[in-house]
Amino acid sequence: MAVTIKDVAELAGVSTATVSRVINNEKGIKQVTRSRVLEAISKSGYRVNTIARSLKTRRSKTIGLITPEIANDFFMNIARGTEEHLEKSGYSLIICNTNESVNEEARRAELLIEKSVDGVIIIPSSNSGSHFKILTDAGIPVVFADRLTEDFEADSVVVDNQKGVYLAVSYLLARDCNNIAFIGGSSELSNARERYKGYLQALEEFNIRKDDSLVLIGDFHVDSGFKLMKKIMELQTPPEQVFIANDFMHMGAIKYLIANGYKPDNSPRIGSFDDLELSSILGYASVTVAQPVKEIGSKAAELLIKRIEGDRSKPYKTVQLQTDLKISRMR
């Protein structure tokens, strides 16, 4: 049986209330008493029982992260930002993997309520978020990260996807090229939609008619990048540039090119969203829209803690982080 506040109280010859006060660093305690308690604590090897504390205070100092995938570099960089920030404020992180399933999202939300988490950060796996209402109904604040849903509003941290792509594509258009394919993601994802908008916006600005055969929609996974790049290379005249809307599809596309003997100088240049370790070194890259991934996570944590510890009634707040255009090289 572990040592409790009661043991400490006896040892120090004070009441449990006093021990509690010392633990919580309250003031209005005589210095002598405090040090007597502190000594009893270290002598006895006392450790708070946060479960008991939570039951009383109704705060678990734990927050949940609902993510479509746990073994995913991008999401886990968000998680890292979150964890670091929370850590500083004394919160722990429960990670829930949903495998991109809405059902799982709902189940995990339920579970997190039962765990009495103080707040939840969600990277939604689709457009629908109404199943997260149970969280706010239970009084648990929610922050969306990276993506938004269409039917549920909350605080959120996203990147300016449209602008990022717009700047990249128009950079390319302003140079040699007016022939840019686009490999995008499902319209189920807000960020995929925004990125596509950025592409269209750039075309429009340069008075270029959208060519439907150059717009391909994948699912943000490696395989689909591979397949769609194949489609592009099988066009009668492949474009000079291909803009790919996320890193995994980018990876797949490069795999296709390499596997089929397309060297950087006899294949389209690749513009992309997200940094990809090897890509620029391989020599296919033209431009890259880099996003502040960790910051998405830390900012989300910041927003969430503000909600938890501060005013919950304020209007929802959306933080939009800016991307960074990196020029690799042109043809």
Place this chain on the structure above:
Amino acid sequence: MAVTIKDVAELAGVSTATVSRVINNEKGIKQVTRSRVLEAISKSGYRVNTIARSLKTRRSKTIGLITPEIANDFFMNIARGTEEHLEKSGYSLIICNTNESVNEEARRAELLIEKSVDGVIIIPSSNSGSHFKILTDAGIPVVFADRLTEDFEADSVVVDNQKGVYLAVSYLLARDCNNIAFIGGSSELSNARERYKGYLQALEEFNIRKDDSLVLIGDFHVDSGFKLMKKIMELQTPPEQVFIANDFMHMGAIKYLIANGYKPDNSPRIGSFDDLELSSILGYASVTVAQPVKEIGSKAAELLIKRIEGDRSKPYKTVQLQTDLKISRMR
């Protein structure tokens, strides 16, 4: 204020004890009573408060994962395996990032005790594990994953590192080559040591004298792979093969080769531990020792749950998973 077991009891016209029994699916309850309670539960929107339950039962149904890094593909694949397994058994996962710092490891262990986790899975960041003793002292079972420590014993799940490398290197030696460099990791890490042993074992078997200029030790990160590959290519006569002991250094090495214009046919072939998405496609790879990453995590979870729910006094158990040798192609 959330609805409690008491509210449900009143609504159903039974005692709280009965409600508790229904919630916990105990038998020996009249069918009528059970359904009346169930109805009251769904009508009232009752949800268990696991905090209160934990305080009473002294089980939090939560386990901690202490990992050197959270945004790391390898570790998070372990985490994924763990999460999936735990999920099925009704446990949640608190993830703690230690940034490869022993101090942080100790801090996080402390924190996890306060959180009353039922068990902890640790991917240690070094040889020393004595600071984890506080966990077992507090009655919390521990399982090491991927690596072992020298001064603290516990259940563990590792891969047969030595054999994996031994098989790979001797495969190479049995073919054309007797000229294999080795890029390894710090002797602070048990897996790095084992892999090196495997290299030595293979050399010995083929009666090849170890050439110290061909053994380079890095830190398992990308940069060090880059630098060490550079060193190798600057040798008077670079070796025919280089075996690289982890995926990040492998990545770094390939980066170096590409950045410096070494094509697959004018550079050493690369044998490696861990699969690397692009490597075999790029054409540098000779052999790869693939490890069952997710399984490390799920097996660790399995062991841990057994300890938690079963006998704690049995001798420590080490599960050694086997690797898989993948032949890419020879020169």
Place this chain on the structure above:
DNA sequence: TTGAAAGCGCTAACAA
């Protein structure tokens, strides 16, 4: 500046 005591929501003897 300190202590007594109630109670957070649940489970588990024990009694009926």
Place this chain on the structure above:
DNA sequence: TTGTTAGCGCTTTCAA
């Protein structure tokens, strides 16, 4: 088969 009740370890009034 069900109910009564004590209590898990803590915080927090309220009173002293």
